[in-house]
Amino acid sequence: MAAAKRFVTQLQQDGQLTAATHIDVHLYGSLALTGKGHQTDNAVILELAGFSSDNVxxxxxxxxxxxxxxTGKLPLAETAHSIxxxxxxxxxxxxxxxxGRCSTARSMGWQCAASLHCSRDCNGT
Incomplete structure (x- = not known):
């Protein structure tokens, strides 16, 4: 569990976490092929909430x-801010x-009230 946690941590460090109103996660390649069976969806949810494999x-x-x-509400990065x-x-x-980015790419995009959109792949770009 790392990519989604890095994503919300970066939003937090950039001062953008509380502006996030919507997050979509797209899983490709082997993550998509084995994702549900390997609980990848749940791991991503836990990462977005701020958990990591060493503290969950x-x-x-x-x-x-x-x-x-x-509730349909997900708290982000162990903060009071939920989406x-x-x-x-x-x-x-x-x-x-x-x-084409890597065989287990994850793409996460978020939107804030100003409709700003950002995506990060497995390489953090």
């Missing part, structure tokens, strides 16, 4: 995901699409 309480994961399903988010609406698996 495994027993708390089902509770956190159930709460997200009930509307559901895995069904905001995480897309593009199985069989290899975008």
């Amino acid at each position: 309480d495994i027993d708390a994961i089902p509770v956190f995901l159930t709460q997200l399903t009930k 509307s988010f559901t895995a069904q609406d905001n995480i897309q698996f593009h199985a069989g699409v290899f975008d």
Whole structure:
């Protein structure tokens, strides 16, 4: 678990986290092909919320995901700022699409009130 956490951490460092109102995640290549079976969607959700593999309480994961399903609100980067988010609406698996950046590319875009859009791939660009 790293790319989505880096994404929200960068938004936070840039002072843009609280401006984020919408995040879409696009998974390509092997992440898309094996994503649901390997719980990639849940890992991305946990990363966006600020968890990392070295600090997540495994027993708390089902509770956190159930709460997200009930409320449709995802807290970002362990802050009080939340956005509307559901895995069904905001995480897309593009199985069989290899975008040329790397075999396990993730693309995340966010929007703020000014409709600013930004994407980051697995190389952070």
